[in-house]
Amino acid sequence: MNAEIIGIGSELLLGQIANTNAQFISTRLADLGINVFYHTAVGDNSDRLKQVIEIAESRADLLIFTGGLGPTKDDLTKETIAETLNKKLVYNEEAMETIQAYYTKTGAPMSENNRKQALVLEGAEVLRNDNGMAPGMALTENNRTYMLFPGPPKELYPMFTNYAEPYLLSQMKQGDTIVSRVLRFFGIGESRLEADLEDLIDQQTNPTIAPLAGDWEVTLRLTAKSDSKAEAEKLIDETEEKIKKRVGKFLYGYDQTSLAKETFATLEKRNWTISSAESLTGGLFSQQITDLPGASSLFYGGVVCYSNEVKREIGVSNETLEAYGAVSEECAIELARSVRARYNTDVGISFTGVAGPDPSEGKEPGTVFVGVVSPLGEKVISLHLAGNRDAIRKRTAKHGLNTLLNLER
Amino acid sequence: MNAEIIGIGSELLLGQIANTNAQFISTRLADLGINVFYHTAVGDNSDRLKQVIEIAESRADLLIFTGGLGPTKDDLTKETIAETLNKKLVYNEEAMETIQAYYTKTGAPMSENNRKQALVLEGAEVLRNDNGMAPGMALTENNRTYMLFPGPPKELYPMFTNYAEPYLLSQMKQGDTIVSRVLRFFGIGESRLEADLEDLIDQQTNPTIAPLAGDWEVTLRLTAKSDSKAEAEKLIDETEEKIKKRVGKFLYGYDQTSLAKETFATLEKRNWTISSAESLTGGLFSQQITDLPGASSLFYGGVVCYSNEVKREIGVSNETLEAYGAVSEECAIELARSVRARYNTDVGISFTGVAGPDPSEGKEPGTVFVGVVSPLGEKVISLHLAGNRDAIRKRTAKHGLNTLLNLER
Numbered sequence: 001m002n003a004e005i006i007g008i009g010s011e012l013l014l015g016q017i018a019n020t021n022a023q024f025i026s027t028r029l030a031d032l033g034i035n036v037f038y039h040t041a042v043g044d045n046s047d048r049l050k051q052v053i054e055i056a057e058s059r060a061d062l063l064i065f066t067g068g069l070g071p072t073k074d075d076l077t078k079e080t081i082a083e084t085l086n087k088k089l090v091y092n093e094e095a096m097e098t099i100q101a102y103y104t105k106t107g108a109p110m111s112e113n114n115r116k117q118a119l120v121l122e123g124a125e126v127l128r129n130d131n132g133m134a135p136g137m138a139l140t141e142n143n144r145t146y147m148l149f150p151g152p153p154k155e156l157y158p159m160f161t162n163y164a165e166p167y168l169l170s171q172m173k174q175g176d177t178i179v180s181r182v183l184r185f186f187g188i189g190e191s192r193l194e195a196d197l198e199d200l201i202d203q204q205t206n207p208t209i210a211p212l213a214g215d216w217e218v219t220l221r222l223t224a225k226s227d228s229k230a231e232a233e234k235l236i237d238e239t240e241e242k243i244k245k246r247v248g249k250f251l252y253g254y255d256q257t258s259l260a261k262e263t264f265a266t267l268e269k270r271n272w273t274i275s276s277a278e279s280l281t282g283g284l285f286s287q288q289i290t291d292l293p294g295a296s297s298l299f300y301g302g303v304v305c306y307s308n309e310v311k312r313e314i315g316v317s318n319e320t321l322e323a324y325g326a327v328s329e330e331c332a333i334e335l336a337r338s339v340r341a342r343y344n345t346d347v348g349i350s351f352t353g354v355a356g357p358d359p360s361e362g363k364e365p366g367t368v369f370v371g372v373v374s375p376l377g378e379k380v381i382s383l384h385l386a387g388n389r390d391a392i393r394k395r396t397a398k399h400g401l402n403t404l405l406n407l408e409r
Numbered sequence: 410m411n412a413e414i415i416g417i418g419s420e421l422l423l424g425q426i427a428n429t430n431a432q433f434i435s436t437r438l439a440d441l442g443i444n445v446f447y448h449t450a451v452g453d454n455s456d457r458l459k460q461v462i463e464i465a466e467s468r469a470d471l472l473i474f475t476g477g478l479g480p481t482k483d484d485l486t487k488e489t490i491a492e493t494l495n496k497k498l499v500y501n502e503e504a505m506e507t508i509q510a511y512y513t514k515t516g517a518p519m520s521e522n523n524r525k526q527a528l529v530l531e532g533a534e535v536l537r538n539d540n541g542m543a544p545g546m547a548l549t550e551n552n553r554t555y556m557l558f559p560g561p562p563k564e565l566y567p568m569f570t571n572y573a574e575p576y577l578l579s580q581m582k583q584g585d586t587i588v589s590r591v592l593r594f595f596g597i598g599e600s601r602l603e604a605d606l607e608d609l610i611d612q613q614t615n616p617t618i619a620p621l622a623g624d625w626e627v628t629l630r631l632t633a634k635s636d637s638k639a640e641a642e643k644l645i646d647e648t649e650e651k652i653k654k655r656v657g658k659f660l661y662g663y664d665q666t667s668l669a670k671e672t673f674a675t676l677e678k679r680n681w682t683i684s685s686a687e688s689l690t691g692g693l694f695s696q697q698i699t700d701l702p703g704a705s706s707l708f709y710g711g712v713v714c715y716s717n718e719v720k721r722e723i724g725v726s727n728e729t730l731e732a733y734g735a736v737s738e739e740c741a742i743e744l745a746r747s748v749r750a751r752y753n754t755d756v757g758i759s760f761t762g763v764a765g766p767d768p769s770e771g772k773e774p775g776t777v778f779v780g781v782v783s784p785l786g787e788k789v790i791s792l793h794l795a796g797n798r799d800a801i802r803k804r805t806a807k808h809g810l811n812t813l814l815n816l817e818r
Binding site: 007010011012013014015016017018019020022023024025026027028029030036037038039040041042043048051052055059210212214221276278280281282283284285286287289290291293295296299300301302303304305306307309310313342343344356357358389390393 | 416420421422423424425426427428429431432433434435436437438439445446447448449450451452457460461464468619621623628630685687689690691692693694695696698699700702704705708709710711712713714715716718719722751752753765766767798799802
């Protein structure tokens with residue numbers, strides 16, 4: 001199956017939003033082993049959409065449409081497809097009930113426009129919308145599959161995962177199984193990782209190895225094709241072993257995990273509580289940890305010690321601030337010790353440094369110290385980070401998480 | 410001029426990245442008054458790219474290509490366009506010098522592949538790359554303009570703004586001036602805003618009014634066309650006045666601003682310092698304020714008081730925690746008072762509530778209290794927010810910023 005993903009909406013062409021729907025669907029289709037050869041975005045214009053459908057039909061057998069299923073007259077995706085396929089639009093009972101229930105609950109008056117959202121393509125399988133009013137649709141005609149999804153990601157994503165993927169699997173011919181695994185690395189740059197693995201990346205065809213950098217991390221996606229899932233997994237395991245031998249110490253996790261999730265799991269496993277003292281990161285670290293459900297069981301509290309008065313108030317000595325400054329190894333370790341003592345946690349972590357854009361205490365932006373005090377001892381990491389203010393702050397928080405992950409090293 | 414933006418790279422089709430380049434270029438072209446009718450993404454495949462070029466030539470007179478200008482054999486954008494246009498590729502001296510300088514500086518050996526990056530389309534104007542090696546190109550042939558840009562946003566964005574826009578302006582026929590202004594709203598939903606402005610949105614053609622919702626805010630983009638910039642601005646001013654009469658109290662800013670930036674500016678104008686005590690937001694508020702350069706002048710410090718012990722340690726009374734719980738108006742105000750006193754700031758702000766997924770103290774997720782103590786008095790906002798954990802945390806932080814913006818209301 002070769003797919004084209006067609007995003008409909010003038011907001012895409014005006015740049016008001018990025019086409020993240022196409023990205024999401026592409027990752028899902030990649031996991032199903034369906035090739036995506038084109039993304040197209042077109043405005044709320046029936047004539048142009050008709051031409052786009054014609055072109056897509058000439059080069060793809062799975063056409064996925066996102067957007068344009070709303071109640072307003074701008075929304076014309078299903079109307080245009082109905083015309084192209086010479087199909088009627090018919091009322092769908094279940095969708096109508098969802099819409100009616102919404103208006104009953106909120107007490108708002110329902111307009112004729114809203115009824116329009118319950119219209120679906122005749123003969124289509126209806127994909128339920130658990131988070132909004134417009135239902136999705138799937139229709140296979142002349143060996144070509146048309147799938148329609150609402151534009152808002154919070155409606156589209158669960159609809160795709162819960163209802164569209166099972167539909168697609170049912171349409172797919174039996175054959176190769178495709179398995180994909182993402183290895184996540186921190187602390188090594190993309191070019192260095194690629195250089196270390198160059199021969200593997202070039203020679204390896206099953207699984208393939210696709211590197212990608214972003215958010216100051218690097219990932220490798222291994223994708224294997226085989227008769228069975230077990231065999232594909234085995235091929236991936238073997239390649240992963242080869243990769244680990246060379247760059248294993250930078251590997252921190254798999255697939256949809258994150259440094260924060262892995263750190264959280266590590267702390268949980270050790271049964272350790274934690275507190276933080278953040279200067280340049282201003283709460284980025286604590287925000288990432290507390291973003292995870294259940295954080296209250298191990299994250300007790302934190303201090304955002306932006307000013308030197310607050311650093312003193314926590315417990316950094318005047319001597320340290322005068323002799324070494326706030327941006328120093330000494331300050332980092334005193335902050336970590338003090339916050340750990342104040343909140344009586346197993347681990348105390350601290351962040352101090354210069355985020356920029358201007359130097360501070362004569363130190364350049366990117367000069368950063370991360371202090372950790374834990375039952376395993378004391379540790380300070382000294383960093384010299386490149387990038388702008390935002391990059392320096394985010395990278396610092398990641399280095400903090402990574403330090404917690406590797407306390408024994 | 411009608412444009413099509415063509416993104417080239419398998420990473421787009423695999424969903425490894427979103428096509429944010431198309432979004433960025435679209436906003437820039439909208440400001441120049443150039444219509445964008447299509448976005449296309451295609452993989453690193455010469456045959457498919459050729460067909461995409463052919464289709465684009467049939468429907469656009471400005472073809473913008475992003476990606477595929479790198480050193481590897483996957484990168485074939487300029488080679489394919491050269492073939493299509495029957496042009497040679499020639500070495501560009503300036504680009505060659507940039508590449509050579511890079512290798513001299515880093516001491517790494519330069520490969521033949523890297524020389525390839527200095528090749529440009531014969532007759533093209535070269536767009537300098539100030540942040541990387543691959544130069545951009547602009548070429549006008551038979552009333553059609555072809556522009557090529559490197560894929561990495563940090564190279565593309567400044568190249569587009571600094572070199573491509575002047576080129577486009579020089580190519581554009583004199584005529585209408587287009588001016589666009591974005592009004593930003595918080596505290597009102599998209600449907601409510603649209604309902605309140607329905608007649609204006611429907612009837613208004615110059616300027617047009619385009620609503621968009623995202624990140625729990627709503628924006629309206631007003632776009633006016635006229636002979637002069639002053640006249641276009643006047644048309645926008647008039648429409649803005651009409652909008653303000655109806656929903657002005659939810660308007661917080663214009664164009665690229667944010668709630669955090671506006672709050673920062675307001676605090677700065679009043680010459681007020683601030684400190685924060687965050688429970689459910691876990692540092693999200695302080696992180697957003699300290700994200701802005703110069704934050705140290707007004708943000709003194711904060712406490713992330715996730716556990717009740719930490720709330721007590723700051724100054725919440727046992728009586729309050731026992732009688733009302735941590736998720737209460739009383740706790741919110743005591744937190745705000747205590748953190749303000751501890752850090753001796755003009756303003757203290759606090760956040761307490763249930764982020765979910767589970768209820769806490771018998772209170773449902775989304776039950777939130779924001780407390781503010783300032784020279785203007787004390788204030789507690791009580792919220793009942795819908796959405797998942799992430800949404801509740803982010804919306805809470807925004808409500809905090811919005812409360813600070815509207816202290817006098």
